Amino acid sequence: MSGNTFGRLFRVTTWGESHGPALGAVIDGCPPRLPLNAADIQVELARRRPGRQAHATRRAEMDQVEILSGVFEGLTTGTPISLIIYNRDVRSQDYDELQEVFRPGHGDFTYQRKYGIRDHRGGGRASARETAARVAAGAVAQKVLAQENIKVIAFTLELGGVRATQVDESIIWDNDFYCPDAGVLPAMQERVQEVRTQGDSLGGIVEVRVQGCPAGLGEPVFDKLDAALAQAVMSVGAVKGVEIGAGFAAAGMLGSEHNDPLIPGGFAGNRAGGILAGISNGDEIVLKAAVKPIPSIAKEQLTIDVHGQPRVLRIRGRHDISAIPRIVPVIQAMVRLTLADFLLRHRAISCEP
């Protein structure tokens, strides 16, 4: 399989099932002598943690991370950094009836078809719980980016059709929706409440902005920076679309509208989203990700069982109304991992003796 590793030089391998004893990540290729401790990681994990938001899943995981290797006296050593998070609040019996039934919108059916076997408890490897390892690894990646003062901002642009119209970065992590527009918070809250009552779920859009990224990152032609970001972000389970800069709006523009004129010191406009011909241009990188509504809904659904027979399914257990906002730090982490990798890749050819 071998799809559980991300990156070429700054490489992350994640492992773990939702209801197994633990999950984790091994980071190989992290430069030595970076300050790192568990608290650096914990702060990021807290943002993804279930149970944090009023409207989110009620599984109460503390998500306590331990660093098992690669750090000595508070500094990275250049050897693999192994991170582990033990699963505590596991209630596998909630999933007993799913042993035989495929949940619509989930990976139950495809895992069964691909592997001929699956750990049905909590979605096994396909669970969103897997993303805790990504967030932990992303916190380490951020240490590499910090060396060059690169900052990755992520937030909820839209939730259930309610869209932020202004961006105040300072409030993002202080509200339940990781939304940068205080004005729309009540409407978001109302929308969530309404859908919860209906036993349904919501999608939305996450936006990422990268500030301070130097020009020159990206490896033409197949490993363009935007291509790598698209893979990174689309690899997060609920994401169904990715845009760079003007994105799909570009399809309706004229060349004279879309081109960003160069001016001394930069660009007049940023329809490109900070990337030209697959290489960062020094401007802000702007990316949007479409997040589908969470497939686990309380409503009755039609499906089939492992024998191919029709079944009516009503999902129990503890579930979020939306992957937003918990997906925000996950997408942020994927962008960080991508940039850290490309920073190292660029150094390999640009540093000289």
Next chain:
Amino acid sequence: MSGNTFGRLFRVTTWGESHGPALGAVIDGCPPRLPLNAADIQVELARRRPGRQAHATRRAEMDQVEILSGVFEGLTTGTPISLIIYNRDVRSQDYDELQEVFRPGHGDFTYQRKYGIRDHRGGGRASARETAARVAAGAVAQKVLAQENIKVIAFTLELGGVRATQVDESIIWDNDFYCPDAGVLPAMQERVQEVRTQGDSLGGIVEVRVQGCPAGLGEPVFDKLDAALAQAVMSVGAVKGVEIGAGFAAAGMLGSEHNDPLIPGGFAGNRAGGILAGISNGDEIVLKAAVKPIPSIAKEQLTIDVHGQPRVLRIRGRHDISAIPRIVPVIQAMVRLTLADFLLRHRAISCEP
């Protein structure tokens, strides 16, 4: 750098500049004993060839491909397949003034910043001409897919705001826009003519549908099939956004709307776009790509030169009005390359002695 190779098992490495002596691709990992000859490739190259469409670039390349290795007596041998296309109609003098000036929307600026050097003639490696190698390689990938009766259809969904509303696959390659809806061809033609007169350019949307793909392709968690497709398609120069299935529309749906119920023999609905949890589900794979307007426009543009001084630029030379339709076979090729690779990756774990 090393960004010029695509795929893990079915691997393609491309090389070549727009105005160099030749360009090409080396395909490593192609299974042995597949029938292959230059004509199989030529038919695909013809669809991408400049000068084919009335409204496209007037550079008159024949794009004659030669197979230099890996094929013996009409069959692949399992050794690397080297494909070469010599450049013939090169008029580098058209680009003399671009030696010092960065074209807006192009890679001139970023290549210069990344490498400290660039072949300015025709965009060098960043030229769309590079995609000829992709199309050639994609024709070989299709030989692998044909073994399992997998069919990759690609077409123009939208051009300059004019959108197809029905899909007749049989007419795609027979019209100048690779559009499956005969009814909108006149409007597309009109839109192109209008913009040509203005010295401007157009964007659009390409759609890809994969039929006959078995369930089970895709490698969780980072190499999900949709993530790999996103990278593949976003790595095509002009693409600024990628959607799978419902894409950005999913952001506004309820879970009960977005979930595709399972029914005996398949799914009722395909909002998922044929992929669940990163693994193909046996349904049609549906992908859309946003194509930006071509940056080379006849209008005057503001820019800077290599010394950072402001300049007014009017681009000469031979340029298309839109990357559409020539980008259609390119995107099709990237999807083929991705699927061929994932097919082999899946065989590695699913075939038994």
Next chain:
Amino acid sequence: MSGNTFGRLFRVTTWGESHGPALGAVIDGCPPRLPLNAADIQVELARRRPGRQAHATRRAEMDQVEILSGVFEGLTTGTPISLIIYNRDVRSQDYDELQEVFRPGHGDFTYQRKYGIRDHRGGGRASARETAARVAAGAVAQKVLAQENIKVIAFTLELGGVRATQVDESIIWDNDFYCPDAGVLPAMQERVQEVRTQGDSLGGIVEVRVQGCPAGLGEPVFDKLDAALAQAVMSVGAVKGVEIGAGFAAAGMLGSEHNDPLIPGGFAGNRAGGILAGISNGDEIVLKAAVKPIPSIAKEQLTIDVHGQPRVLRIRGRHDISAIPRIVPVIQAMVRLTLADFLLRHRAISCEP
């Protein structure tokens, strides 16, 4: 760095330092539905375990392995298999004086030069303790090989100049030297005792034989099977030379002596060591590895400290007299990992729909 992953399809990533809390391996790409439990791994770890042999290091690690993911109800699921071994009997104070001094023959100096930092306790990542993770992973690889009845035998051919002259596979794991020749055991024992008294250490030669390997494994031209085996085995710390088949003796042979004639059903002779042009030929694969004497000796040695000043060093702590026999299961594991990977790589191109 990224050197801590081995394999392309059957991939192993190891992590952990000698005196950190734990060490482990993540195996990605293992085919699903193979029976696997901790006991399968434990039996292999026991052969590498310190303290098992009378003459070996006195560090008393139980090396208890836990499977943290990738196995469900006794079967592999196709998802990453995470293995962890906690370090128990750590006496870091033995190494306090090594914080400032480089031990000859060890990685102390080169790790310091490469990373500008090192975990000096017990050799950190460069410790032979790292190989426990390889052995654990090798036990999983053997599950893949067992599907095709491939058997990897490894043994001590030579220790301190005492060489086995016959091979009785049945006694290998039952004697303290993992030696297949009962007749030379007393001489080996004597040699070890003699050198222990001198405060010195011994080298030797390990031989590996692979039985039942089908013809066709190996990926020309750079990933020849013998090339991959050479890397795999040379990546074990103490190995300084690798031979396939006749090895260095081939340098002195005539072509007519070295060529193995083909006969119906196989070969008359096996100077090739089971590999021709980088591809297994169906005959027994034969490999030899030269193992250097353990660098930690009780004798006084000249060295320098981290300030470049000359020092006289007398190493304390618990050390083996030779990497043999504990290195035997490690080399065996590396061969198993290589073959499992090449088996999957071959299936990718040889299995058809």
Next chain:
Amino acid sequence: MSGNTFGRLFRVTTWGESHGPALGAVIDGCPPRLPLNAADIQVELARRRPGRQAHATRRAEMDQVEILSGVFEGLTTGTPISLIIYNRDVRSQDYDELQEVFRPGHGDFTYQRKYGIRDHRGGGRASARETAARVAAGAVAQKVLAQENIKVIAFTLELGGVRATQVDESIIWDNDFYCPDAGVLPAMQERVQEVRTQGDSLGGIVEVRVQGCPAGLGEPVFDKLDAALAQAVMSVGAVKGVEIGAGFAAAGMLGSEHNDPLIPGGFAGNRAGGILAGISNGDEIVLKAAVKPIPSIAKEQLTIDVHGQPRVLRIRGRHDISAIPRIVPVIQAMVRLTLADFLLRHRAISCEP
């Protein structure tokens, strides 16, 4: 298959069959702004060229290399460098009878078994002719090494049992045996003449010494520098064994003999061969490779045909008496490619903003 690419950052992909139209290499990841022209490569190719030495194969290839991409106005641009060498003096009819017969010691049998098809003409992809592409790529790698004044010396240590006892680097390329000891040339000449008369062939040993390699190259634990060199050198067809430093002799040494004491400014002794714990230590890197006798001999040999029937074979065509000396620049090239790759890999983690 995918075994035709070497390296992680400085990556070379080779292609081509012995009797196809051409062979070549694509180098991806070469840093920009290095001076490079065809003549730089040609001088290395001349040393590997058939027909150069009196006793070597009589196929008269000029091996004229063309650079098709990646170089602009005499400097590398950071984009892929495509090198091509057309085959001229092809006499495929010499091989007609080999269509049905497997030559002992060659890849005929294993290619047939692996792929179910093979280009029998001149050994196809398994021909030593493939190594021309390696030598060409190695010349480019040397450009990277030259930036840090790293020098790779290679020579014939032993041929047909005649061994050099002193090393005068200045005469290596000036004699027919690439031997650094003028005193043994007559004996080598005599040995070759004797074996030629017998219709037989000879093996030997090649030694490589790397001077000026900085401490710090090598990626523990699996990608140790010695492990990577072992793979690189063993991937050359005729090589059956590789030693680093003391090599197999280390197996018979005591620790006190083998350990190289550290002294201010370096090491007293170099049994390690310049590598400790897989990382270069700043001392001279020393490697030896055992080369088997060429399998194509004039004598009658027993073999089988593709139907499994016994046959008596007498090989015709033009063949060398030994892979030495033409293999010397090939092994040198593989070491250069390895070091260039590891230099870039090290820069990725050691260069800071």
